[in-house]
Amino acid sequence: MNTAVGRKIVMSVTGVSMIAFVTVHLLGNSTLYAGPEGINAYAAALHRFGVVIWAFRLTLFAMFSLHVIYGVQLYLDNRVAKPNGYAVAKNIASTFAGRNMIWTGLLIAGFVFYHLLQFTFQTVGPGPAAAAHPDSAGRPDVFTMVVQGLGSYAVSGLYCIGLAAVGLHLGHSIQSAVQTLGLNSERSLPLVIRGGTLAALLIFLGFISIPLAILAGVVK
Amino acid sequence: MDLTLFVWKQSGPEAPGRLEEYRAKDITQDMSFLEMLDMVNEGLIREGRDPIAFDHDCREGICGMCSQVVNGVPHGPLEKTTICQLHMRHFRDGDTLYIEPFRARAFPVIRDLIVDRSGLERIIRSGGYISVHTGGVPDANVILIPKADADIAMDAAECIGCGACVAACPNGSAMLFTAAKVAHLALLPQGRAEGARRVCLMTEEMMKEGFGSCGNHYECQSVCPKGIKVKFIAKLNREFIKAKVKGG
Numbered sequence: 505m506n507t508a509v510g511r512k513i514v515m516s517v518t519g520v521s522m523i524a525f526v527t528v529h530l531l532g533n534s535t536l537y538a539g540p541e542g543i544n545a546y547a548a549a550l551h552r553f554g555v556v557i558w559a560f561r562l563t564l565f566a567m568f569s570l571h572v573i574y575g576v577q578l579y580l581d582n583r584v585a586k587p588n589g590y591a592v593a594k595n596i597a598s599t600f601a602g603r604n605m606i607w608t609g610l611l612i613a614g615f616v617f618y619h620l621l622q623f624t625f626q627t628v629g630p631g632p633a634a635a636a637h638p639d640s641a642g643r644p645d646v647f648t649m650v651v652q653g654l655g656s657y658a659v660s661g662l663y664c665i666g667l668a669a670v671g672l673h674l675g676h677s678i679q680s681a682v683q684t685l686g687l688n689s690e691r692s693l694p695l696v697i698r699g700g701t702l703a704a705l706l707i708f709l710g711f712i713s714i715p716l717a718i719l720a721g722v723v724k
Numbered sequence: 725m726d727l728t729l730f731v732w733k734q735s736g737p738e739a740p741g742r743l744e745e746y747r748a749k750d751i752t753q754d755m756s757f758l759e760m761l762d763m764v765n766e767g768l769i770r771e772g773r774d775p776i777a778f779d780h781d782c783r784e785g786i787c788g789m790c791s792q793v794v795n796g797v798p799h800g801p802l803e804k805t806t807i808c809q810l811h812m813r814h815f816r817d818g819d820t821l822y823i824e825p826f827r828a829r830a831f832p833v834i835r836d837l838i839v840d841r842s843g844l845e846r847i848i849r850s851g852g853y854i855s856v857h858t859g860g861v862p863d864a865n866v867i868l869i870p871k872a873d874a875d876i877a878m879d880a881a882e883c884i885g886c887g888a889c890v891a892a893c894p895n896g897s898a899m900l901f902t903a904a905k906v907a908h909l910a911l912l913p914q915g916r917a918e919g920a921r922r923v924c925l926m927t928e929e930m931m932k933e934g935f936g937s938c939g940n941h942y943e944c945q946s947v948c949p950k951g952i953k954v955k956f957i958a959k960l961n962r963e964f965i966k967a968k969v970k971g972g
C-alpha cells in the first residue's frame with residue numbers, strides 16, 4: 505500500500521470511515537436538544553453495547569492512526585518533492601482548505617485528544633464527570649457534564665477552533681476522497697466539489713450549534 | 725511596448741540561482757513570448773552579456789519543449805496555450821513579468837529556465853507502451869473501437885508531456901501526465917491487455933523519480949496547455965484499484 509496511489513487510497517478509506525463516524529456523532533449529539541432525557545438516555549443506550557462499543561472504538565482508533573501516519577508521511581514527502589515555490593505565487597484551482605490539510609489535521613488531532621479527555625475519559629473539567637454523577641434515573645449525567653463543560657467561554661472557544669479545523673479539513677477531504685477512489689467523471693467533479701463543501705459546512709454548523717446554544721442559554 | 729523582466733538566472737545545476745532584472749524594449753504585439761526573449765537575448769549578446777537560456781523546439785505548441793512560469797503560472801496567463809504560442813498582445817506596455825523555470829525536485833534546473841524533465845520519459849519507459857505482438861500492418865477497422873472511446877482516448881493522448889502539471893502542482897506530482905498516458909492506452913483495446921501492469925509500473929516509477937503525491941488540488945488541470953482533465957486522474961485511480969484488487 506505504500507505506493508504513490510496506494511497511500512492516497514489509505515487516506516481516503518480511513519478518512520471516509522471517520523466522516524461516517526462524525527456524521528453519526530453529530531446525529532447523536534443532537535439528542536442534547538431534547539434535554540437530559542435525550543442525551544442521557546442515548547448515552548446509556550450506547551453503553552449497553554458494552555464490548556461492541558470498545559471494538560468500534562479500537563477500529564476507529566486504528567483508522568485515525570493510519571490516517572495520521574500516512575498523512576504526515578505524505579506531507580513530508582510532498583514538501584521534499586516541491587522544495588521551492590515561485591517568486592510570484594499564484595493559486596488558480598487550489599483552496600485554502602486544500603493547501604492546509606496538514607495543519608487543520610494536526611489541530612484536529614490535538615482537539616480530539618482534549619475532547620476525549622473531557623467527555624470520554626472525563627478527567628478534565630470543567631463540569632462534573634458524568635460517570636461519577638448519575639442523574640435521577642441512575643444514568644451517567646452526560647447532559648450536565650456537557651452543558652457545564654461547554655458553559656465556559658474558554659472551553660467553547662477551543663471547541664470553535666477545533667470545529668473550524670474540522671470544517672476546513674472536510675471542505676477539501678470529501679471531494680478529494682471521491683476523486684482518489686476513482687468515482688469522478690468530468691461532469692460529477694464540479695458537483696462533488698460543491699456538494700463536499702456544502703456537506704462540510706453543514707457538519708460544521710451542526711457541531712458548533714451546541715456550544716453556541718449552551719453559551720446563549722438556549723440549552724441549560 | 726517596453727517590459728521589465730525578472731528572470732531566473734542559474735549557471736548550473738549546483739549553482740545558486742537568483743532573479744535578475746532585464747528590460748525588453750520595442751516589443752511588438754505580434755511577437756510570441758519566445759520571440760520577445762529572443763529580442764532580449766540578441767541585445768544581451770550584442771552587449772557581450774550572457775543570454776537567457778530557455779528550452780524550445782517546435783514553437784507551435786506541439787512538442788512540449790518550452791517550459792516557463794510567468795508570474796506564477798506555467799505557460800503564462802492564457803489558458804490552453806503553451807508559452808511558445810502565447811503572444812505579446814496579451815501583455816501591456818510597462819508590465820513587469822517574473823519568469824521562472826518549472827519547479828519541482830524531479831525537475832532539476834540545468835541552466836536558467838531550462839530544467840531536466842527526463843523523469844517524465846522514464847515514467848513512459850516504465851510502462852507507457854504496448855508490447856503485445858501486433859503482426860503486420862492490419863487493415864483499417866479490423867479492431868473496432870467505439871467512437872466515444874476513441875474520442876476520450878484522443879483527449880488523453882493530446883498530452884505533449886511538457887510538465888506544466890508538475891510545475892503547477894503544490895506537491896510536484898506528475899499525476900496528470902501519468903494519468904493521461906495510462907488512460908489513453910487503457911481506453912483502447914490494444915493497450916487494455918497490459919493495463920493493470922502498466923498503471924502499477926508507471927505510478928511506481930513516478931514515486932521513484934521523486935514526484936509528489938496528488939493532493940486533488942487541480943492546479944494541473946487549470947494550467948495544462950492541452951486541456952487534459954483531472955477525470956483522467958480518477959480513471960488512473962480506478963485502474964490502480966482494479967489492478968490491486970485483481971492481485972497485481
Ligand code: FES
Pocket residue numbers: 779780781782783784785786787788789790806807808809
Ligand atoms: S516549443 Fe514546442 S510546444 Fe512550445
